[in-house]
Amino acid sequence: MTSGNPGNQAVLVLENGERYLGTSFGAQGETLGEAVFCTAMTGYQETLTDPSYHRQIVVATAPQIGNTGWNKEDGESREGSDDSGKIWVRGYAVRNPTRRVSSWRASSSLEDELVEQGIVGIAGIDTRTVVRTLRDHGSMRAGIFSGDALAGPDELLSRVVGAPQMAGANLAGEVSTTDGYVVEPDGEPRFTVAAIDLGIKTNTPRMLAQRGIRVHVLPAGTTFDAITDLKPDGVFLSNGPGDPATADQVVDFTREVLGADIPLLGICFGNQILGRALGRNTFKMKFGHRGINIPVIEHATGAVSITAQNHGFALEGEAGEEFATDFGTARVSHICANDGVVEGVELVSGRAFSVQYHPEAAAGPHDAAYLFDKFTTLLQGARA
Structure with missing residues (x-):
């Protein structure tokens, strides 16, 4: 799915050359990391702020993300805006971000926090297909690109394969x-x-x-x-x-x-x-x-x-x-x-x-x- 507004378009590029077109979710720009998938149906704030996800692009298998917004209590890292926790993931890929926050504990929306912390994400893609690829071929390097970071397919793939691998990473x-x-x-x-x-x-x-x-x-x-x-x-x-x-x-x-x-x-x-x-x-x-x-x-x-x-x-x-x-x-x-x-x-x-x-x-x-x-x-x- 792509937006009617070209300025809102985003693309997820995997190391094997697969491309997934969607819309920008969170900050716009470029981010590179290892694409992995998380099967949790709940707890996206804890996932995003877990330092173990440093330098990884997380693909959410749950189809709808963001229902409970973002609060100042559930972050799992000590750093961050408003004490809500620093987001450690490099990027976030989701199918259907919720349009309305439905929790009395929320201090902002998930997308607002992604923008605040400069986390580049993508929405509107078939995350099931991405997960099948990662299960069949293994976790691999990937990039999310939007706004001024968009370029031709060969250029974007070149940026992805030029990123460091997780094997051998001392983080x-x-x-x-x-x-x-x-x-x-x-x-x-x-x-x-x-x-x-x-x-x-x-x-x-x-x-x-x-x-x-x-x-x-x-x-x-x-x-x-x-x-x-x-x-x-x-x-x-x-x-x-x-x-x-x-x-x-x-x-x-x-x-x-x-x-x-x-x-x-x-x-x-x-x-x-x-x-x-x-x-x-x-x-x-x-x-x-x-x-x-x-x-x-x-x-x-x-x-x-x-x-x-x-x-x-x-x-x-x-x-x-x-x-x-x-x-x-x-x-x-x-x-x-x-x-x-x-x-x-x-x-x-x-x-x-x-x-x-x-x-x-x-x-x-x-x-x-x-x-x-x-x-x-x-x-x-x-x-x-």
Whole structure:
């Protein structure tokens, strides 16, 4: 679908040469990134502000987007206009943006916020066809062009294929806090945790704080020596963007944490970091897991959790596999029920564990929130 107004036209160009004509949605101009799709039916504000989506163009599978507008509370990054969260996606592609905001919590419309933050988007395209392409051929580089950025097909394709690929991208430092900050619990602190910000979402420190944990959120490049003065009861490795194979510094940091026998929890990118610290390799998935309805099986119990996920890389391994590490025996604790991808690893001693999904569930189901309780119990046991 294209607008009758040529000034409102936009085009999505994929690396394989496919073009999708639509209308401008949000800011006009040019944006380049990796095209990925998200299957979530709700939670677009949390998706757009998730730092894990840095340098990606998100294609929404839900046909109508924007119904609840944009509010000042649901952003998942600390930066942003009116405290509503910085939008980290490079671009946004939707089928049918709503014409009316229908929520008392809304402070503006989604499109107004996209314009405010300079996010180039496209609407009116057949997102189902785009998703089929990405499923068949894998996530690929793409560009959205509108306004003065429009040009001939060959020129636009040349810009797309000239953009950097996600494989080999070291991005955690680009989204991490620079100075660090502290999230205090309600009431008297029970424990202190050093949380390494690799792209942390705001709900994660909040979930820890609800359990009596004082959370020191620290930059991605924090060294082990730098946390010794904190005397943390535990260490947390957050979610984040980019290729985990590039994150050698935080892997070395994690090995020092394990060597010191400090309890550790990792999620998403943090799961890949713990896996690498335990000697596992990572690989780039064909099109990744991005949504809030992805089933995960815990190998030890057979229990299934419906989870929120956002990752394009994964650890090598098989369900229940045990393997030797420099820190004792480890095992693959969780797998995805859809495709068998590793969704968690742990030391058999119980001192460190991680999952590939998002137990803070913003947005998403709360099936996995118990993992924060498990970590709190680990902290309590280690102190005893």
